[in-house]
Amino acid sequence: MIHNDTREARTEAVRALEAEFSELINRFRRVITENANRVSPGMLPGAYKVFTTIVRQESVTQSSLADLLTADKGQISRTVRELEHLGLISRTADPADGRSSLLSPTPLGLERLEAARKPQENTLLTALADWPVDDIHNLARLLHALTAGVTP
Structure with a gap:
């Protein structure tokens, strides 16, 4: 009987933890959405994630970016074009592979990201x-x- 009480107590504790994680995830999503909108009005959270990953990596190929994010290469390509169009990232030739290019944040992109993060800092x-x-x-x-x- 002690085994069942222990199992029930553990199950109840895990369910309470799951509820707290759910609330934390919801709060985090709101922060990400707000930050994305501060970087560029209307920016979707997915594009923000791609952008912040490029910032963290400092310089990354589009293929490596897709692998890092376990994302569809076509979607990454569209998002990269959008970020480039907004002036948040730049594309330069990859010295290691002439067929590839490196994606890096621009000074404007870094400035916008810093300003977007400031309210939650x-x-x-x-x-x-x-x-x-x-x-x-x-x-x-x-x-x-x-x-x-x-x-x-």
Whole structure:
């Protein structure tokens, strides 16, 4: 009987965690949508993700970008053209492969991204302002274990 109580308690705890993750994901989606609109009015979250991935990589081929995002190469190609048209990224010849080009953020793109992120810059810091630092470290450790699929 203890086994069932333990299993039920675990199931209940996991369901509560799932509900909290759902709320966190919803909040994160709102932030991404707002940031995308601040970078360029009407920009979709998917284009924002492509753009921020290019920024993180600093210089990446379109094929590598599609692999990184596990996305359709045709959709990536359309999004890259849109970002290029907006002046957020530039395309230069890939010295390693003349048939390919490297995608990089432009100074305008970096400026727009920084301005878009500014309103949320301190959100997490503010939300955790009253938390003990050990609790913040513990949360980070536990989330890492969860995403890595290991037991903490």
